[in-house]
Each structure stands twice: as structure tokens, then as C-alpha cells.
Amino acid sequence: MKRLAVDILVLVCIGSMLGVAQDDHSTSSLQFLASTERAFARVCAEKGIRASFLQFFADSAVAFFPEPAKYKAAIKNRPIPANPLAMSLEWEPQVGGVAASGDLGFTTGPSIFIDNTAEGNPKYYGQFFSVWKKEKDGTWKVVVDIGIETPTPASPLGQPCTEIPEESGREESDALSGEKRDAILVKLESEFGKACKSEGTAQAYLGRTDSYTRLHREKLLPVVGVDAIKRYLANELRVASWSPMGGDVSAAGDIGYSYGSYELAPSHNSDPDEKGYYLHVWKCNKRGEWKLVVDVAKPEPPAEQK
Template structure:
């Protein structure tokens, strides 16, 4: 889920935990500038044309949205009334692209008013949108997800960006095995150990009802330390042309331990992976609970 009307105060770069202000946009890769501009155009379209029209304009044909399960995005918005009066506003505060410039993501705060004229929003949260650059040069959204949290009025307006990852060496471990490796590590050593081994130091950790947590060490405190039957089952994944950035999404099932007779809790998850010298590392983890089916 995905504010508009806010000017960019500064462009910051994050590298090794240090942020500094860039002296204008000329020094940045064109893909990064295009990505942030596309996200702002998306938000502006939602403000000017409405939520339905904006999403149908910017979603890729095979785009996915979380409802809360991952579902095809365009049918979900085609079913929305064209004259809906709700206002959904958002703004990017963080962005990253692949080194090849064909894939990227942005994230930032959103708020929702049930009616545009309402004095106060009805909800707040953070979104994550994954974008792909099409052959003709236009950027489209291939996955959109988000979390809800309480009101947050003092979030930064500036956009910070991460340095792109490194292209994949030909003998690199296949990208497709990363979620399975997380499941194996969680079962043997605990979810916290799995994240400690596979997450980047600048991990962004998204959970409902709380503001995003930035940093692997802070995130570990929110994860079980004991071995647990956490299983990430990918339903889709993609990687940039050079392998420097990729994502996977699907269903996370959690049990306290293997053999637990209780039904597993289910969550939709999104993982974004950056390739560096030490392999793929998780840079964003988003999980949204799926309500349990009512008892018969």
C-alpha cells in the first residue's frame, strides 16, 4: 500500500552506515533519479486522478499487491469503484536500484482518508513498491505491499538512497535458494540466527502496528532466538539483469517448534536481496499477518 505535494528537501546517500547530502542530482545514476521521479508521479496521479486510476496506470500487467495475501494487482483495482472518494497519499523516503538500472524499490510513509474532505486520516503506515524498467524506458510497479502503524507526524522528507549491489559472478549460489536457506537456518538455530547470517547490516524490518525498524541488530531483538519451524515458501521472485538486486515473496508459516500440532500461523512476506562481495544479503523484510479462517 502506498504523500504527495511534498518537496524533496535533500538527496542523501547511505553507505556503511553514513549519510551525506549530495550536491544535486547530476552525480547520480539516471535510473535512480527516474525511479524516485516515477514514484512521485504515481503519488501525484493518486492525488489528481484517484486511487483506482493511478494503480491501473502504474501497475505492470503481472503486478502483485498484498490483500493481505499476494494477489494479481490489476484485477484488485479494476474492482474498485471509479468514483471512490478515498484519498491515499504517500511519499518515498528511501530508494535503491540495481547496478544495471533495470530494477529498484522505494519505501516511505502513507496515509489514508476515507473521504478526501475528511479533516484527519483514518490510517497510516509504510509502503514498499518494487519497480521494473520496461524496454521503452518507462518504470512500472511489479509489487506493492505495506504495513499499518499509528500516526507518525515527524518522519523525514528527504530521500536516502543505498549504493547498488554488485553483479553476480557466474559461480554464485542461485538466487532461488535464499528463502529455503532461511527456513533451514531458522529450524536449526532460530529465526534470529537466520537473520543474523543472511541479513544486511542496513536491514529494513517491517511489521504491522509498528514503525519500520532500521538496522539488523535492532531487528534481531524482535525475533525468536530459539529454533522454530519458520518456513518461507516463495510464490514468486525476480532478479535484475545483472543479479545485483532481487526480490522474493510468498507465504511464511510459523510454528513454535517442528511437530507442533496447532495450525501454523500464516503471513505474507516480501524479501528484497542485494548482492555484495559476501553474497546475497537481505535488505528489506516485510511481513503481514493473514487472518486465520473462521472455525467451521
């Protein structure tokens, strides 16, 4: 969304129905979430980036600068733009999903950041990924927002929001305790890291990839699907490791996310040659297998790489 704008502005890497079949429930919940995302974009066009982010972000929402930080706290003491529409941002959700429990969801799609102060109103393209959580009053709020810059539009605006094709097989009533949900996330990230060391990074990713899996990397178009990811990782010989800083899992235990820092090193015991920050979103399929929905990586600026 917005995330590309957040990078450029240095502000931030700038929608339930019950008693129906699971597929209908999932679809209607996603369309409600997508309508919330579109309302977010409309408010941004009317009031500006900062005001819209403050309205649609949860109080504890995390954005990337590129390091993860709580957005509202990070901008609290920053001057309010004299012209809130000097920089504009357009985006829309084109792919998404909502947990069977209806409490956690995600959206992704293309974004266009426009500098209205420069000659020719130059445009910068991006791809956002947002994790949303339903609050106690039933409203959806963004809890994690991250984006990448892309060389060209990843897809044109004006598309519907479609659901990723894999259903979890879990029901809305399949609520898990907070302790069990935390254990799921710890296990997922721990096993992923171990697999990178024992199997190699490419094979570890492919074992957790499905037709809907996306890799978002700076200055590249999204890499989507098993074959595309396999080609992208064919020459990736470095060992990846992650250090989670936060995350959450839906009450139904079918969607979860983790964010934190990452390192890429030439070998197990060598110093990393790339450091940065990541977002992983996971989804459990009907077979009980957890697959990546997205892996977003935002490297630290070169001057900060040590």
C-alpha cells in the same frame, strides 16, 4: 504508499544514464525512479487511488489482499468509485535502490490514507514497499506492492530519497542468464529456511542482516538495522518457513525479490501458530554476500488462521 489504502479499501494492501561511474549511475537511476514514484503520488492526488494504480502498475503487478494476487485482474470487475477522491492517499519514497543493470529497483517510505467521507477526515498511517521493473519502452512500473499499517508516521513527508549504503560491486554489463538468476533466488530462500531450522529464526535473520535491513510488521514502526532487529527477534523462538510463489532477480544479479506464504511454528514438527504472506528483497554486496533489504510479513486475519 497506497498499500495501506489498499488494505482499508480492500483494493490492495494499500524513473538511466550510461557511460558513467557505477556510483553516479546508481544514484541517477534511483533519482529517476524516485521521480516516477512521486509522479505516481501526484496522479493519485488528482485522479484517485484506483486510476493511479492502474496507470503505474505493470499488467502482472502483484498486490497483497493480504494474499498475493495480480492487482489488475483482482479489481477488474469491481465497481469504479462514484467519487474517486473520497479516499485519498499521500506518500513519498525516502529509501531506495536500483540494480547495476538498471532494470530492477525498489522504494519505501511513509504513507497517509485519509477518509474524506468521515467526520474530521481521519488519517491512517502506513509504510509501503514497492518493487519496480523497467519495461521495454524504458518506463518504470510497479511489479510488487505491499504495505503495513503503523501506529504513528514512520517519518514526516518532505524528505529526499536516499540510497541504501551498500554497493554491489557489479557492473551494468555483468548480465546473467535467466536460469542463473532463478538459481540465485532458489538458493537464497532455501538456505534461509534451512538456517531457521538449524540455527533458530533469530540467528538466521541476523546472518542475513545489514545496517539497511528492514523488518516491516503490522501495527509496528519499521525495525531497521542490525541492533534493532536483534532486539526485536530476541524472544522469537518460533521456526519460520517460507513457500515462494514468485520473484525475480536483476540482469546484473545484484537485487532480487521473492514473495509467497510463510508459517511460524513453535518447533520443527509442530503445527504453525501463525500463517501469512511475505515479501523478501535481497541485495548482493561487494563481498558477494546476499543480505535482506526488507522482510515484510502480513499475517492472515485471525479467522483464517488454522
